[in-house]
Amino acid sequence: xxxxxxxxDLTKRYRDTLAVDRVSFTIEQDTIYxxxxxxxxxxxxxxxxxxxxxxxxxxxxxxxGQHPYENARVLQRMCFVRESQKYPDDALPxxxxxTARLFFPNWDQALAEQLIDDLQLPMKRRIKKxxxxxLSAVGxxxxxxxxxxxxxxxxxxxxxxxxxxxxFYDRLLEDYTARPRTVILSSHLIDEVxxxxxxxxxxxxxxxxxxEDTDAVRDRAANIVGDASAVDAFVAGREVIHRESLGHVASxxxxxxxxxxxxxRLAAMGLDVAPVSLQQLIVRTTQHxxxxxxxxxxxxxxxxxxxxxx
Amino acid sequence: MIxxxxxxxxxxxxxxxxxxxxxxxxxETQAPSTNELAAFYRINPATAAKGVNMxxxxxxxxxxxxxxxxxxxxxxxxxxxxxxxxxxxxxLDPLLAEARKLGLGPDDLSRLLHDRAARAxxxxxxxxxxx
Numbered sequence: 001x002x003x004x005x006x007x008x009d010l011t012k013r014y015r016d017t018l019a020v021d022r023v024s025f026t027i028e029q030d031t032i033y034x035x036x037x038x039x040x041x042x043x044x045x046x047x048x049x050x051x052x053x054x055x056x057x058x059x060x061x062x063x064x065g066q067h068p069y070e071n072a073r074v075l076q077r078m079c080f081v082r083e084s085q086k087y088p089d090d091a092l093p094x095x096x097x098x099t100a101r102l103f104f105p106n107w108d109q110a111l112a113e114q115l116i117d118d119l120q121l122p123m124k125r126r127i128k129k130x131x132x133x134x135l136s137a138v139g140x141x142x143x144x145x146x147x148x149x150x151x152x153x154x155x156x157x158x159x160x161x162x163x164x165x166x167x168f169y170d171r172l173l174e175d176y177t178a179r180p181r182t183v184i185l186s187s188h189l190i191d192e193v194x195x196x197x198x199x200x201x202x203x204x205x206x207x208x209x210x211x212e213d214t215d216a217v218r219d220r221a222a223n224i225v226g227d228a229s230a231v232d233a234f235v236a237g238r239e240v241i242h243r244e245s246l247g248h249v250a251s252x253x254x255x256x257x258x259x260x261x262x263x264x265r266l267a268a269m270g271l272d273v274a275p276v277s278l279q280q281l282i283v284r285t286t287q288h289x290x291x292x293x294x295x296x297x298x299x300x301x302x303x304x305x306x307x308x309x310x
Numbered sequence: 311m312i313x314x315x316x317x318x319x320x321x322x323x324x325x326x327x328x329x330x331x332x333x334x335x336x337x338e339t340q341a342p343s344t345n346e347l348a349a350f351y352r353i354n355p356a357t358a359a360k361g362v363n364m365x366x367x368x369x370x371x372x373x374x375x376x377x378x379x380x381x382x383x384x385x386x387x388x389x390x391x392x393x394x395x396x397x398x399x400x401x402l403d404p405l406l407a408e409a410r411k412l413g414l415g416p417d418d419l420s421r422l423l424h425d426r427a428a429r430a431x432x433x434x435x436x437x438x439x440x441x
Binding site: 031196197219 | 312313314315316317318319345348349351352353354355356357360399403404406407410411
């Protein structure tokens with residue numbers, strides 16, 4: 001499968017903050033990606049550089065093999081739905097959709113109208129007066145109806161209720177199935193999107209710490225629960241990313257898929273195995289990274305405390 | 311319906327296998343398409359396709375050009391044999407582990423098993439169709 005985005009050694013520095021730190025990755029065509037990470041990890045910065053709305057300090061970005069800056073042929077094939085998109089003061093939703101219709105060659109007006117209906121967007125109210133959820137709905141509608149070859153959704157669900165979010169996920173899957181395209185979805189609601197995304201990219205402190213098939217990650221880790229000494233005996237020599245205990249009972253998260261003989265041994269030792277969701281795995285790996293990167297990120301002594309508190 | 315901690319494509323493949331085993335999906339009939347599975351389970355179509363492809367590789371489904379996927383003849387017997395082989399690992403081992411924790415021996419288990427089986431027999435009509 002071909003790569004629609006290639007990023008090499010991308011770095012972005014704001015004064016004394018390193019927002020993106022020598023990041024390299026590729027995005028495959030017609031695939032839904034989850035771009036996940038904590039606030040301030042660098043997700044929005046990366047997406048705005050890829051869509052030519054921000055400049056890289058160094059490194060190379062290629063979209064469809066070309067540089068995106070002031071490159072209309074590339075830009076009209078991409079749609080970036082920003083979390084806090086600004087619209088002109090007096091604009092009504094129809095003005096925003098009208099502009100999008102002019103800009104995006106694949107714009108589907110029927111889909112836009114269906115979504116306006118589904119999400120019950122008031123069309124006669126100025127965008128400035130819309131609620132946070134309705135504002136998000138405007139972005140979601142533009143993102144889906146633009147049918148751009150690459151669409152970025154940066155936390156598109158803010159203020160959307162559970163019903164509206166489900167409508168978004170369902171319409172996204174439906175339309176993606178009918179017209180496959182590349183979608184990059186940045187989200188904190190990892191459990192909600194984990195079944196939609198084929199690949200997962202996790203950014204932590206400006207670095208990519210996970211770039212894999214979502215399905216391959218699902219059995220990547222397991223919680224081993226039971227008598228603390230038995231748990232310790234089992235996890236010896238394995239990579240432990242999290243540990244909790246209550247009296248004599250310990251719950252330890254280990255990396256690495258369990259083999260059949262591991263499971264037999266666990267059963268014989270009277271230990272329980274609980275699955276680890278993608279969300280838990282990411283929370284634990286980012287915590288873990290914060291905890292052990294003490295040597296690498298020694299300039300930030302609060303890092304380990306922060307990790308332990310969450 | 312979908313559980314955490316196991317590859318989704320395996321769970322999709324198993325759900326199709328379950329339908330074949332309980333005869334709701336007969337041999338030589340059309341299996342649900344990748345897109346139908348994706349929409350029903352609300353998952354990425356590529357993941358559903360991976361599950362379907364696994365069943366094709368296993369010889370459980372086969373492709374009829376331009377029509378779709380069909381259940382292969384003999385698929386049910388082969389799946390039954392495979393599931394029976396895995397039955398002890400999958401169900402008995404955890405049962406024995408829990409029983410040991412509670413101080414129940416093989417004889418206690420055997421008695422419980424017979425009691426329960428007799429009770430289930432009485433309620434076959436309702437229980438049998440539930441799964």
